Each structure stands twice: as structure tokens, then as C-alpha cells.
Amino acid sequence: MSRRVEAAMQLSPTPVVVARELTRVFGEFVAVDRVSFAVQPGEIFGFLGSNGAGKTTTIRMLCGLLAPSSGSASVLGLDLATQAHEVKRRVGYMSQRFSLYADLTIAENLRFWGSAYGLFGARLAQRAQWAIATAGLEARRHALVRSLPGGFRQRLALVAALLHEPAIVFLDEPTGGVDPEARRRFWDLIDELVGGGKTVFVTTHYMDEAERCHRVALMHAGRLLALDSVPRLKQVFPQGTILEVTCARPAQAMSALERIAGVVEVALFGDKLHVVVAEPAVAHTLVGQLSGVGCPDADVRAILPSLEDVFIRVIADAESEVA
Amino acid sequence: MTLQRTLAVAVKELLQLRRDPRTALTLLGIPIVMLLIYGYALSFDVEHIRLAVVDQDGTSSSRQVADAFLKSGYFDLVAHARDIRTLDPLFDSGKVQAAIVIPPRFSADLAASRQTVLQFVLDGSDSQTATTILAYAQQIVASLSPIVRMSPGAAPVAGAPLVWYNPDLSSARFLVPGLLAFILMVTSVIATALAVVREKERGTMESLRATPLVAIELLVGKMLPYLLVASCSATGALVIARILFDVRVRGSLIWLALVTLLFIAVCLGWGVFISTLADTQQVAFQLGLLSSMLPTFLLSGFIFPISSMPPALQFITHLVPARYFLVALRGIVLKGAGPEVWWDQAAGLLVYGGIVLALSTFRTLRTL
Numbered sequence: 001m002s003r004r005v006e007a008a009m010q011l012s013p014t015p016v017v018v019a020r021e022l023t024r025v026f027g028e029f030v031a032v033d034r035v036s037f038a039v040q041p042g043e044i045f046g047f048l049g050s051n052g053a054g055k056t057t058t059i060r061m062l063c064g065l066l067a068p069s070s071g072s073a074s075v076l077g078l079d080l081a082t083q084a085h086e087v088k089r090r091v092g093y094m095s096q097r098f099s100l101y102a103d104l105t106i107a108e109n110l111r112f113w114g115s116a117y118g119l120f121g122a123r124l125a126q127r128a129q130w131a132i133a134t135a136g137l138e139a140r141r142h143a144l145v146r147s148l149p150g151g152f153r154q155r156l157a158l159v160a161a162l163l164h165e166p167a168i169v170f171l172d173e174p175t176g177g178v179d180p181e182a183r184r185r186f187w188d189l190i191d192e193l194v195g196g197g198k199t200v201f202v203t204t205h206y207m208d209e210a211e212r213c214h215r216v217a218l219m220h221a222g223r224l225l226a227l228d229s230v231p232r233l234k235q236v237f238p239q240g241t242i243l244e245v246t247c248a249r250p251a252q253a254m255s256a257l258e259r260i261a262g263v264v265e266v267a268l269f270g271d272k273l274h275v276v277v278a279e280p281a282v283a284h285t286l287v288g289q290l291s292g293v294g295c296p297d298a299d300v301r302a303i304l305p306s307l308e309d310v311f312i313r314v315i316a317d318a319e320s321e322v323a
Numbered sequence: 324m325t326l327q328r329t330l331a332v333a334v335k336e337l338l339q340l341r342r343d344p345r346t347a348l349t350l351l352g353i354p355i356v357m358l359l360i361y362g363y364a365l366s367f368d369v370e371h372i373r374l375a376v377v378d379q380d381g382t383s384s385s386r387q388v389a390d391a392f393l394k395s396g397y398f399d400l401v402a403h404a405r406d407i408r409t410l411d412p413l414f415d416s417g418k419v420q421a422a423i424v425i426p427p428r429f430s431a432d433l434a435a436s437r438q439t440v441l442q443f444v445l446d447g448s449d450s451q452t453a454t455t456i457l458a459y460a461q462q463i464v465a466s467l468s469p470i471v472r473m474s475p476g477a478a479p480v481a482g483a484p485l486v487w488y489n490p491d492l493s494s495a496r497f498l499v500p501g502l503l504a505f506i507l508m509v510t511s512v513i514a515t516a517l518a519v520v521r522e523k524e525r526g527t528m529e530s531l532r533a534t535p536l537v538a539i540e541l542l543v544g545k546m547l548p549y550l551l552v553a554s555c556s557a558t559g560a561l562v563i564a565r566i567l568f569d570v571r572v573r574g575s576l577i578w579l580a581l582v583t584l585l586f587i588a589v590c591l592g593w594g595v596f597i598s599t600l601a602d603t604q605q606v607a608f609q610l611g612l613l614s615s616m617l618p619t620f621l622l623s624g625f626i627f628p629i630s631s632m633p634p635a636l637q638f639i640t641h642l643v644p645a646r647y648f649l650v651a652l653r654g655i656v657l658k659g660a661g662p663e664v665w666w667d668q669a670a671g672l673l674v675y676g677g678i679v680l681a682l683s684t685f686r687t688l689r690t691l
Contacts, residue, residue: 063533085535093533097526103342104335115331116534144342 014077016041016168016199017062021071024057031057033222034071039168039201044194046213047203048311053219055203056096059172062201063093076167089118092161092169096176100157102146106137109145110160117164124163131159134189151182155189168199175209187212207307216307218314225314234305236313240280242305245273247290247298256293260286267312274309275300328536332544336518340548347552350514354506354556355563361502362568369455375402375413375422384430388441391467392423397459410444420446421456499564500652501625504645506560507583508590508619511553513611515594518545520607523598538687542680546591553587554580573659582655582665585672586648590615592679593644599686619645647671 015038024032032054039045047055060066062075064084073080075087100109110128119127132141135155145153154174161169171190175183187209190200202213210216210230217227226233247253250273257266257275262282267274277283283300290298305313340347376389392398401419404410413419424442426432432439443460447453519542522528531541564570572579594611601607619625622636623645629637640646647668654660662669 065529065532085537088533089535093530095526095529095533097529099527099530101335101339101527102525103339108335108338112331112335113530113534115328116531116536118325118328118535120327 014041015039017045017073017075017201019058019062019071019073022058022061022068022073023070024054024061024066025069030222032061032068035219035222035224036071037217037224037227039199041167041199042194042197043214044190044200044202044212046210046216047201047219048205048207048210048216048307049203049219050205052221054222055219056172058219059093059170059201059203063091063170064088065093089164090166092164092166094157094161094169094171094174096172098153098157100145100153100160103144105142105144106132106148106156107141109156110163113160114163119164127163127165131156131163134162135159149182150178151185154178154182154186158186158189162193162198166198168201169193171200171202173203173205175204175206183209207311210307218311220315220318223318225318226310230307233307233310236310237276237305238280240283240302241277242303242309243275243277243283243286243300244269244303245275245286245290245298245300246271247273247295249295252293253290253295253298256290256295257286260289265313265316267309274303274306276309276313325540329540329544329547332536332541333547336545336548337551340552346514350510350549350552351556351559354510354560357506357509358499358502358560358563359567361505362499362564369452369459370397372398372421372456372459373401373419374398375404375410375419376400377404377407377410377422377424379405379407379427380425380429381405382430384433385425388425388429388467389423391463392460395459395463397456414444414446417446420452421460423460496568496570496657497653498626499568499570500656501623501645501649503557503560503564503583504586504623504648504652505616505619505625507553507557507587508615508645509612510556511549511587511590512594512597512615513608514549514552515546515591516597516601516607516611517604518549519595519598520601520604523602524604538684539680542595542683542687546588546595549591549594550584550587553590554584557583557587570656572656574655574661575659578662579652579655582648582651582669582672585669585676586644586652589644589672589676589679592676592683596679596683596686599683618643622646624649641671644672644675647675 017037017039019038020036021034022032022036023030023034035054035058047058049055057066061068061080062073064080064087067084068080076090078087078090080087101112104112107128110131111124114124114127132138135152135158137152137156140148140152145156148156158169158171158174161171175186178186183206190202191212194200202209204210213230215227215229216233218225218233226236245253245257250268250271254266254268254273257263257273260282262278262285263275264278265276275286277286280302283302286300287298290296290300374392376392378385378389389400393400398421402409402413402422407424410419410422410424414422422444424444426440426442429439429441441464443457443464445453445456445460522531561570561572565572593615597610597614598607601610621627622629622632622640622643624640625645629640629646632640651665651668651672654665658664
């Protein structure tokens, strides 16, 4: 067992999810490559990565929808290899694609999905009532789901996955294609759930969503590259080594900066440049050097790295390791 | 497998069917439209045969012969001639299909008890029709035997055909049970195949798989509403067959219902199996149509008797579920036969259904 696995296991005596060297191969393609982590009860655990990083494949394995090629995982203390059916009974899952029936009403959808999870009679009615209230859909109970705006649909899909009161819910890119306001309301709902003691496992490729997670796992090309709280992930950069450069001609400045010794990386963020330097001292020389190449108005100041800076850095490090 | 979860799927499916009246109407309406179209168009009965009479005798006896043909109801007189040479252009142009040629000394020969020959000329380009016309002609000539004696002294030998089950040899009576099988097969296979594939296409299948719902609950739950719809179509088709084609069920309605339900269940199972092979509704539709329509039309005994197929093809017909159903169905509808006669066919359906359901459950599980 690797050092990272042991570290993951030591974090808490009773994690909700434990993955050990979890791997999934499709033919030649390694979708998930020896991924190990543990999710603690009551946390928002984020999986951040671009499309094809292996986020969905990991979630599908953890929900018992896909068998791992190797490695193992347990959810709520149940081994996925032998108790996948029991896992399904006790976790909630909201898939990436919208998963409700557009041609049924909200009430009909909740009744069906509740029954599919084994709820009947008074309990089903009571849970459906809870779901409608939580999603803020009382007035539209008998509306066809087709007629709902995207944000409402997403919240409805979330509460539908919670009808059977699972201790943990897996959300696979839950806010794809909805507007920022709807996303914010969705995340407020997630905070509310976690406040009530649920554990939320969520994948995303939005940095602002990842910032709202308690801990974030960075995934790239099937591998888990880093896993920590957001502030600690940002410590990958020593204080003063990430700079924001503002100037009139960012493109020209960018090519100049790339040639300066001590500059590790330059990335364009809107009309500004993010520059990573090897040590804080390099920052003081930049203004002088930029005016020498026709950017006399350059403003350089140290900033806190964004999660995106971290993400780019971690991937670059991982790729240079491979090379 | 829990009944409650299975029923939950069935209720959901019915609700969706209700929201989609076009599909529901198609499922109920298509069988009836097909029954009308096929019932009227797919007829082997030959009527209004265009007949030419070449009467070279011109006596009351010869007219009696011509009258016998016209009175039979099958023939329409379109040409009357004295010269046999006028027939050629009439046949070439298709103006006549058959001609009866009465020789010059017909009545004289009859009176003298000499052998005489009635010539019957037939357009054989459509052999099926020609065979039927020839059979009619032979019957009519046989009925003329008091007039037409073959030779003096010898009693005229006439066959007396006796047709069982379908005394007037109406092809509707033969075809309607087959049509019923055909219609049920095509609609139920396609309906269920589409119903399952729709879940895949819309992405709801993924969420269904994440629930504790097991494959058999999902599949049976999906099939139940269509079982109901197909049973309504079958009943409607039988009522229409009775009203329009005078096809009466001679046997027990309960056995008819049971065997039909069994057959529908097999068709639905087949539809579900197809749905495990296809990922889009379009592919499912094509697979469903191809695997149900052609084999049922060609290989079930619906139109072409299985006993006259080459042995290899006869073997393949065992893969066509309608083959078993048709034997039992014709037995019940036309002959009033009980289960002691067709139990083996029902057993065949039962085995077939079991295999199909097991296969699709296995395939649904495997895609997990």
C-alpha cells in the first residue's frame, strides 16, 4: 500500500467512502488510475477535473453502477465488490444527464423514484412532501417537469435522489447548463443538506464551485493529483511567487515574460497575466525588465493563487514528473 | 423481485403512455387499420373472372353450359363469339382471363351419346389465380354431368369434394388468425423495444440502474402496460374480424385469451430483448420491424404453409414465435379445438418466452 493510501486512511476512524487503488480500464484506455481517498462524514467532497479526467467513472464505481477493474472501495462500510446492491439502497445519486421524466409531473416523478427506492404508503407521501418543500416547488407540484426552468429541474433531481434519506449523495456535475443564480441556489441547498448531517460527494469543473467544497481532489487523466482543503491546496505556491501583471499590451508582455530567467509560468487571465516566479525576489525585477521591452506601464503585484492556478501548476508538475 | 416496485414501473409507464396519446392511438389504431387493409387486400378468393364464351354450336344445350358458368357467380361474361380465332387478341390484351369453347356438334353428340369435349382456355400467367379458376370450372362442369355424359352406359363419375372447417374456402377465415398474430407481434415488439430504449436515450436508464430496482422488476413493469394495450388491440381485431369478415371463434374464448396472452408476453419479451441490443429508438424500431414483420409474414405459416418449405427453412421457422401461436389460434378459432390438440404449441411458446426473458434479464444485468 502506498504512502498516500495510508495517509488517506488515517484521517478518520470511520470514513463514509474509502477508495483503495481504485482503477477502471475500458479496453486500452485507463479511465481511472489507482485512485485512493477517504471521504469524511458531513463534508462536501469535491472532485475537480476537466472532461475525461475520470470523475464520472469514479462516481459510477462508487454508486455500484460500474465494477472496478482493480482496487477496491467501500461506501458506508459496505464493500462494493460484494454488496453493491445494498450500497444502491443507501446512497443517493444524481447523474450527469438530467434524470427525471420530462413527461411526468413533479409529484408523479417523486412517487415513482421514491417507489423505485422502496418507499411506499405514508412514508412515500411524507418524503415527497419534504422534497417538494425543500426544492421550493409547492406551487408547481402538478406541473410537467418539461415545463420547469433548468434550475428548478436540477434542485428537483437532487431532492429526488434524497427521498430515501441516504447518508451520502453523489452528484455528478449537477449544475451543468444552468445560470449562475440557479447554481448559487443549488449550492445553498447543498450547504443546507450538509448542515443537516449529510455527506456530499460532488464532481465539477467550475472553480467557484470547487471553492465551496471542504476538500477538493484534483483529477487529471485518470489520476488523483492532489487532495486537500482549498486553502492548503493553494499553499503549493510559496507566499509572493504568484503575481498579477496588468499592462496595455498583455500579449507582448507575455512573450517577453516567458524569456525572463526565474519566471516559471505565464498564463493569460482575461486582460491580465498570472505569472509564477521561482522566488519572491524575481518580482522586483519584472517592472524594469518589462519597460525594456515596450511595456513601461506594467503593474506587478503579488496575489493569492486561484484554484485554477493551483490546478494548472499541479498538472504541469505531474506531467514534468512523467517526462 | 417485489410486486410493489414492479407495479410502480408499470404505473409510471402507463402515465407516460397517457401523456403521449399519439403512441397510444398508434398502438390501438394500427392493428385495426392493418386488419382492414390486409383483410380486404390479402384475399386469395377469385371473383369477377372475365370469361369469353365461344359457342360454335348455338343450341339450347350449349347455352345451358354458358349459363352454368355465369350463374356460378365467379364469372362475368365479357365476350361472346362464334369463331375461336377471335380469342387470341382478347387473351393477349388481358380482356379475358378464361374462355369456354363449345364444339360445333355439341348437342348432336350429346343426343347421340357420343363423346364430346368442352374446351376450357385459361390465362396461366398468374398460376395462383389460374389454379383457382380451373377448380371452379371443374366444379361447374361436374355439376353439368346430367347434360354432359362422357360415354353411353357408363355412369358419370363426379368427385364430391367436402371441405371442412372453412366450407366456402373463404381466405379471410384462413388469414384473420394469421393477421392477428402478425399485428400483435409487430406492435408489441416495437412498442416495448422503444419503451426501454427511450430510457437509455433520455438518460433516465442510468438513474434507474442506480436505484435498488432489479432488472426483472424493470422489464416486467415495462411489459405490463403494453400487455394491456395489446390485449385491447387483439380484442378489437377479433370483433372487427367477426363483423366484417364473418370470422367466428368456434372454440373456447378463455383458451383463446390465455394462448393470446402467452403469445403477447413472448412478443413483449422479444421487444425487451431487442431493447438491450439497441441504443437509439431508431435502431430499436428497425430491429423490431425486421425481426418481427418479415419472419412472421414469411415463416410463420401465416400465408405460406410451413410443410411445403425446404427442410432447412422449416427448421428456422421454429425461431418464429408466431408459428406456434398460429397453429393453436387456428385450432381454436376455426376448429374449436381444445388444449389437448395444441398443448405442444403452447408449451413451445412458454419455453420461447422463458428463454427470451432470461436472455434479456442477463443482458440488462451485464450492461450494469
